[in-house]
Amino acid sequence: MQVPDIPSSLKTLKSLFLLFVLALLLQTAAYAEVTLPFIISDNMVLQRDVPVNIWGWAKPGERITLAMADQKISVKTSTSGEWKVQLKPIPAGGPFEMKISGKNDLVLKNILVGDVWVCGGQSNMEWPLSQSRNWMADKSTVDNPKIRLFYVPKNMSMKPLPNTKEARWEMCDAKTAASFSAIGYYFGKNLVKQLDVPIGLINSNWGGTDIETWISLETMYEDKNYSAAIEKMKTVNLDEMQKEADRKIKEWQNAISNEDPGVVSKWYSPEFNASGWEVMKLPQAWEGAGLPGLDGVVWFRKEFKLSAAEAAGEVIISLGPIDDSDECYVNGKLIGKTENRYDFPREYKLASGLLKEGNNVICIKVIDTGGGGGLWGMDNQLYVEADGDKRSLAGDWFYKVGLNLPAPRDVSSPNSLPSLLYNGMINPLIQYPIKGVIWYQGENNAGNYMKYRELFPAMIRDWRNKWKTGDFTFLFVQLANYMEPPQVPQQSSWAGLREAQTMTLSVPKTGMAVIIDIGEAKDIHPRNKDDVGYRLSLAALKIAYGKDLVYSGPVFKSMEISGDKAVLEFDHVGSGLMAKDRYGYLKAFSIAGADGKFVWAIASVAPGNKVVVSSDAVKNPVAVRYAWADNPEDANLYNAEGLPASPFRTDDW
DSSP states (O other): OOOOOOOHHHHHHHHHHHHHHHHHHHHHHHTSSOBOOTTSOTTOEEETTSOEEEEEEOSTTOEEEEEETTEEEEEEOOTTSEEEEEEOOOOSEEEEEEEEESSSEEEEEEEEEEEEEEEEESHHHHOBGGGSTTHHHHGGGOOEEEEEEEEOOOOOOSSOOSSOSSOOOEEESHHHHHTSBHHHHHHHHHHHHHHOSOEEEEEEEOTTOOGGGGSOHHHHHTOGGGHHHHHHHTTOOHHHHHHHHHHHHHHHHHIIIIIOHHHHTTTTSTTSOOTTOEEEEESSOGGGTTOTTOOEEEEEEEEEEEOHHHHHSOEEEEEEEEESEEEEEETTEEEEEEOSOTTSEEEEEEOTTSOOSEEEEEEEEEEEOSSSOEEOSOGGGSEEEETTEEEEOOEEEEEEEEEEOOOOOSSSOTTSSTTHHIIIIIGGGTTSOOSEEEEEOOGGGGGGHHHHHHHHHHHHHHHHHHHTSOSOEEEEEOOOOBSOOOSSOOOOHHHHHHHHHHHGGGSTTEEEEOOTTSOBTTBSSOSOOHHHHHHHHHHHHHHTTOOOSOOSOOEEEEEEEETTEEEEEEEOOTTOEEEOSTTOOBOSEEEEOTTOOOEEOEEEEETTTEEEEEBTTBSSOOEEEESOSSOOTTOOEEETTSOBOOOEESOOO
């Protein structure tokens, strides 16, 4: 007897039903025991003086009991296995233990109650403490039991996630802090010093990212400029995007490994004639040394001498950090390589027998996938150490471009669609109460600074709405000075972005750290992170904690034209305006008449904390600009407390 075929539609329904049952079984198995999000762990800091959420997952219908600090709370899990309790406000203190009981018991130890700050943004907030200017001096004093660190792993997602990738709270010491945000560390250190309360720092940042990826999809939906990208998200499969990205990356890697002329012609060989190569001073990023915008491969070559005794002993080659990957050859032999670690100092030990008396040749293949490239560390990180003696390798190196071939970045990038990093790296945190946020981002949006005027305030409101804890303090860093200083007054996208940041101060409980005096012309990552953290902490002490102090440099208030002079007034003058100049002259001011043509101006501090600006070339002034440049390196208007004035313009041309 022949069995009739089952209709395909019924087969489909049956398959879907079986998949549904399997999913339920897997979910039940996953939550068979009480589990917690990674943000809730040993060593954490809970926000003081507010109700605190503690949540997790367990078997549906299971009773969960939490006990901490004389509080005991019970709750049943939902049908999906989720549970949440809320601790009553606890004052600063600790350490505490937290016991969570269900089918299994969890005990979390060494918990402090204090203030929690999120450290967000792109690479300058991500910048590790071990690569900041004072690391060598500070690392012996980094250990601080009142500072706790949580590093959110990088993660993109098409949908808001309930949990981060695996991570945990760490005690602050030289090992854990070395790779943590330098700005975050110095900010927290200064708060602990001034407040004497525990500080928890949550590091959630990703270098080279646009602000759009950090804003929730609900907020991005409200902006019609992103409707096409949001519609695309409805059909895009991130896994498929990643597969396509992997395919393109493999093609790129094959070209880098096998088609690079330096590999084909063995430029690393000591016999290779490099006399036609150009010269570059190292260390520095190559974008500021004659290779602007180059992504791909550049080879560097240099000779160093050793005595017979030195060549026979242990030799270490230190190259400092290299952006992004490198292969290091000595006398034609590969001695080491590091992949995709732009922030990691290279140090390679040489095997015996590889070196010789007299000249030895070091050749480095540097591979950059985007952004800055090259050996960008400090002079004291670039050396050869032989027989205990360090010999500097800083200075002139020969170089030659191997391949000008940017890595594929059009797919599976945090910037490819809106909200990807909000979903993966912010949404998992929003149930965890915080005191505030410090933010350093904007370089990636400088090309569209007018839109940033809308996006940045929108992001602040978005995060506050998501956390549902009111208008927490939101502090941000204005972009540092960078690139070549201008010879004549001109338009500047970075100045425009700084202006958008200044305008965001209209949002309640916001503050800005101005750092146009500590940037570096040839490096987008200035090493001075301690002053940045300190200036942010001043804003926090005033805005979040109500301390009576001067926390901001001068901010333009108004202009009055008096004959051929413009007279300016400022807020945040502190104890008085001053020119940070041995002769008392103000610089970086320009002035224009009705024709809109700006010329450099003469400016000085006048009685009543005013600034008078003029130029013989402008008889009827209409507008004034200050520090209006990518790199206003000579800007020197400060208040007596030593805080720099924010760049500004009185026009809207």
